[in-house]
Amino acid sequence: MSEKRNVIVRIAGAAGDGIASTGELFGKTCSRMGLHVMAYNSYQSAIRGGHVWLQLNVGEEKTRCHGEQPEVALLLNKTSPEVHIPDMKPGGIVFYDVSKIKDDLTVMRDDLNYYALDFKALCDFEGTSPVMVNVMLAGALIQAIGLDTSVGMEFFEEKFSKKGQEIVDVNQKVFNAGIEWAKENVKDFSVALKGDGTKRMFLTGNDAFGMGFIAGGLKSYAAYPMSPATGILHYLSKQAKKCKLLVKQTEDELAAANFIIGSGQAGVRAATATAGGGFCLMVEALGLAGMLEVPTVFVSVMRGGPSTGIPTKQEQADIKLVMGGNGDFPRIVIAPKDTDDAFVQAARALNLAEKYQVPVIILSDLFLSEHYQTVDPFDFSKVTIERGKYMRELPKDAARYKRYEVTDDGISPRLVPGHEGHMYCSGSDEHDEDGELVSDILAGLPRAKEVRLKMHPKRMRKEETMLKENDVLPPEITGPADAKLTLMGWGSTFDYIEDACETLRADGLSVNHLHFTDLYPMDKEKVKEILRSCNEIVAVENNMTNQMCKLILGETGFEITRSINRFDGEPFTGEYIVNEVKKKELINA
Amino acid sequence: MPETTDREITVKDFKGHINPDWCPGCGDFGVLNVLQRSLAEMNIAPEDVMIVSGIGCSSNLPGFINTYGMHTLHGRSLPIAQGFKLANHGMHVIACGGDGDGLGIGVGHLIHSMRRNVDMTYIIMDNSIYGLTTGQTSPTSGFNMKTKSTPFGNPELPVNPMALAISAGCSFVARGFSGNPKQLVEIYKAAIKHKGFAFIDTFSPCVTFNKVNTAQYYRENTYDIQEDGHDSSDMQAAFARAMEDGKIGTGIFYQKERPTYETPEKETFDIPLVDQPLGVDEKLASELNAQFL
Numbered sequence: 041m042s043e044k045r046n047v048i049v050r051i052a053g054a055a056g057d058g059i060a061s062t063g064e065l066f067g068k069t070c071s072r073m074g075l076h077v078m079a080y081n082s083y084q085s086a087i088r089g090g091h092v093w094l095q096l097n098v099g100e101e102k103t104r105c106h107g108e109q110p111e112v113a114l115l116l117n118k119t120s121p122e123v124h125i126p127d128m129k130p131g132g133i134v135f136y137d138v139s140k141i142k143d144d145l146t147v148m149r150d151d152l153n154y155y156a157l158d159f160k161a162l163c164d165f166e167g168t169s170p171v172m173v174n175v176m177l178a179g180a181l182i183q184a185i186g187l188d189t190s191v192g193m194e195f196f197e198e199k200f201s202k203k204g205q206e207i208v209d210v211n212q213k214v215f216n217a218g219i220e221w222a223k224e225n226v227k228d229f230s231v232a233l234k235g236d237g238t239k240r241m242f243l244t245g246n247d248a249f250g251m252g253f254i255a256g257g258l259k260s261y262a263a264y265p266m267s268p269a270t271g272i273l274h275y276l277s278k279q280a281k282k283c284k285l286l287v288k289q290t291e292d293e294l295a296a297a298n299f300i301i302g303s304g305q306a307g308v309r310a311a312t313a314t315a316g317g318g319f320c321l322m323v324e325a326l327g328l329a330g331m332l333e334v335p336t337v338f339v340s341v342m343r344g345g346p347s348t349g350i351p352t353k354q355e356q357a358d359i360k361l362v363m364g365g366n367g368d369f370p371r372i373v374i375a376p377k378d379t380d381d382a383f384v385q386a387a388r389a390l391n392l393a394e395k396y397q398v399p400v401i402i403l404s405d406l407f408l409s410e411h412y413q414t415v416d417p418f419d420f421s422k423v424t425i426e427r428g429k430y431m432r433e434l435p436k437d438a439a440r441y442k443r444y445e446v447t448d449d450g451i452s453p454r455l456v457p458g459h460e461g462h463m464y465c466s467g468s469d470e471h472d473e474d475g476e477l478v479s480d481i482l483a484g485l486p487r488a489k490e491v492r493l494k495m496h497p498k499r500m501r502k503e504e505t506m507l508k509e510n511d512v513l514p515p516e517i518t519g520p521a522d523a524k525l526t527l528m529g530w531g532s533t534f535d536y537i538e539d540a541c542e543t544l545r546a547d548g549l550s551v552n553h554l555h556f557t558d559l560y561p562m563d564k565e566k567v568k569e570i571l572r573s574c575n576e577i578v579a580v581e582n583n584m585t586n587q588m589c590k591l592i593l594g595e596t597g598f599e600i601t602r603s604i605n606r607f608d609g610e611p612f613t614g615e616y617i618v619n620e621v622k623k624k625e626l627i628n629a
Numbered sequence: 630m631p632e633t634t635d636r637e638i639t640v641k642d643f644k645g646h647i648n649p650d651w652c653p654g655c656g657d658f659g660v661l662n663v664l665q666r667s668l669a670e671m672n673i674a675p676e677d678v679m680i681v682s683g684i685g686c687s688s689n690l691p692g693f694i695n696t697y698g699m700h701t702l703h704g705r706s707l708p709i710a711q712g713f714k715l716a717n718h719g720m721h722v723i724a725c726g727g728d729g730d731g732l733g734i735g736v737g738h739l740i741h742s743m744r745r746n747v748d749m750t751y752i753i754m755d756n757s758i759y760g761l762t763t764g765q766t767s768p769t770s771g772f773n774m775k776t777k778s779t780p781f782g783n784p785e786l787p788v789n790p791m792a793l794a795i796s797a798g799c800s801f802v803a804r805g806f807s808g809n810p811k812q813l814v815e816i817y818k819a820a821i822k823h824k825g826f827a828f829i830d831t832f833s834p835c836v837t838f839n840k841v842n843t844a845q846y847y848r849e850n851t852y853d854i855q856e857d858g859h860d861s862s863d864m865q866a867a868f869a870r871a872m873e874d875g876k877i878g879t880g881i882f883y884q885k886e887r888p889t890y891e892t893p894e895k896e897t898f899d900i901p902l903v904d905q906p907l908g909v910d911e912k913l914a915s916e917l918n919a920q921f922l
Contacts, residue, residue, distance in 0.1 A: 241921035257907025291741040295708035302712025420914035465698030
């Protein structure tokens with residue numbers, strides 16, 4: 041094979057075979073060389089025994105997709121060949137160990153190169169055990185595709201030095217055995233990827249959310265474990281001491297959501313995260329945050345639904361859910377587009393929550409939250425902390441404080457509790473400017489109606505203010521403005537659609553990309569204008585029923601009638617979208 | 630630990646500017662008066678108190694007392710109160726609500742709050758009936774009790790709040806009666822003073838919908854366990870009192886201080902979170918990035 045700019049690698053085996061650690065070793069090798077990696081893991085809701093795999097697309101330039109057909113595979117158990125050999129790109133190479141896979145794989149396909157290593161023979165020294173097969177194969181793989189093998193050596197030092205030098209040594213020896221074997225035996229596959237030497241971070245979207253929260257001044261985090269949101273809890277728990285955070289695993293999602301409302305009311309920045317099913321349990325609290333006007337951030341990570349659905353698989357079908365709740369209350373819904381954006385939007389969400397004293401929902405999905413990717417170190421200095429009408433002090437002799445004072449912009453000055461002479465009670469029932477309830481014995485009386493007609497619009501007015509203050513990002517168009525076809529997407533599909541557009545344009549087709557990061561509130565006129573400026577719009581949604589199209593229709597009256605949908609549990613890839621565009625004849629050349 | 634104030638505080642300082650809309654004769658008046666008295670006698674400033682309630686007749690209490698307050702969702706006062714307390718441990722936090730709120734829809738939170746031991750007080754105003762929804766059976770309604778939702782008698786056994794609390798690891802467990810303010814004020818003061826999660830189930834009779842558990846009933850059937858020589862540091866004895874049939878004990882059943890939730894996280898809680906600066910400095914930022922390089 042001639043020199044190429046990227047390579048797609050798949051590592052597969054049983055849960056417990058060391059897929060994650062092999063992936064980390066391989067990913068760090070690439071990220072420290074200054075290569076770009078986009079990885080996606082496919083796993084099941086089982087701790088041991090399920091079949092799992094990790095696919096990594098490594099490139100000299102930013103890789104937007106984890107790709108479709110792997111060119112290199114590392115197969116760790118005997119069920120791996122039947123699952124993965126059919127997916128391989130012709131001419132690809134496969135590494136495996138003879139003790140795990142005994143079948144003649146050429147019977148399955150003869151257009152691949154198979155490399156069978158023999159762990160027992162190659163690693164016949166003290167301290168090894170069959171669980172280290174993955175380390176040997178990783179050595180062979182890293183050598184075969186011409187990566188820097190010294191990073192692997194460092195990796196074992198960092199990972200195992202606490203467990204003792206012997207563990208480090210034996211891992212390095214096994215790794216080296218794989219390297220030496222590949223030097224002698226693998227000759228016909230040369231990719232020679234060259235990194236730019238810039239060390240990059242290799243992390244998940246959930247890690248990025250956690251870092252964004254810390255950068256943005258988060259102080260209180262409460263959550264109940266639920267995939268694919270749990271990574272944020274893990275990350276923040278680890279940093280809690282260092283960053284002086286309150287991180288609380290609560291008894292359920294109801295407690296988590298209400299816990300952060302308590303913290304928000306006290307005057308600290310508070311957030312929670314869950315998956316769609318957990319968010320269902322939080323919806324009552326979401327309305328409470330809206331009514332009490334408590335700044336709170338809810339991360340809702342979408343996975344295959346409904347109900348428990350496909351817990352470890354991808355879907356984008358929770359727009360209706362995050363727009364839910366009884367009655368009307370102001371809120372903001374943000375769907376970050378990639379890992380970098382996860383960092384930025386987490387910090388931004390904390391600012392918006394305080395500025396508008398509303399719940400802010402970050403709508404992530406399994407792919408964004410859990411996939412690994414290389415990114416440049418985050419620039420914490422770019423994060424500003426803006427607290428809006430937050431007040432820490434109010435003199436005792438100041439005019440009597442009204443927590444829910446009616447203002448033109450709908451936002452009342454917010455004095456956090458603890459001040460003599462300025463006590464107030466915040467009520468979930470309809471209340472007046474002081475917080476006094478008008479729901480019980482006053483209900484239906486003229487004063488209660490008057491209060492309702494003042495207070496309800498006061499709260500809802502905040503959504504208008506968000507638009508006026510340009511705090512809502514309009515959808516962005518990338519590519520030629522006058523393209524014949526516009527692919528419309530939202531949230532984490534950004535990179536896939538960009539990838540598809542690049543391929544389609546290379547094929548001479550006239551396409552561009554319309555992307556929404558902020559889903560709600562929506563600037564109706566501005567969005568309508570943008571939609572009307574497009575020639576032909578095709579929605580690309582990782583769901584069956586086009587929930588974003590319905591939101592747009594409801595808000596603007598503009599109907600998008602054609603779409604590419606995927607709801608088999610997998611994220612899109614650029615290739616998938618390109619094939620759909622061609623198959624459905626969505627555009628003429 | 631929240632402070633008392635140098636200012637002289639009286640019951641008047643806690644008088645709310647709204648008159649309670651409870652039915653005349655409701656037990657909740659007694660609870661409100663006793664709570665106001667307890668705080669005043671402890672010389673705690675009103676602005677240092679946050680009272681969080683759920684939903685129900687008794688959950689209207691925060692609106693009738695001059696402190697900070699939150700009137701929230703049915704059954705959710707405890708997680709909100711804990712989220713508040715841990716964000717600002719400089720304030721006294723008291724959660725309150727009815728028996729339906731705390732022992733029905735919110736009982737999951739109650740059990741976990743007890744074992745978690747955040748330094749706060751929780752008062753249940755227990756009338757063994759759903760009042761605001763006009764008289765259905767509650768978690769503490771007696772077996773066979775006839776209510777609107779159990780016209781042929783309640784087929785379920787009532788919850789035993791004292792036994793439940795002791796077994797859940799609650800560090801302060803007490804029961805009082807709003808018709809016995811002399812004893813109740815001492816219980817509330819001890820509870821507020823207690824470092825850890827203090828739970829007081831307070832009989833607070835409903836004059837409109839419960840014709841069984843009346844003030845008269847409690848006057849005739851309760852006795853003071855402290856006067857009877859109960860040792861509140863003895864968990865076995867506390868269980869025995871909780872399981873008594875016939876006469877109903879009131880007083881402090883069990884009290885044993887143990888580390889509160891905040892204790893192991895000294896570095897985080899050295900000053901209240903609300904008083905801490907936000908964000909991270911350059912050094913910490915580069916450390917956070919370095920973890921992934």
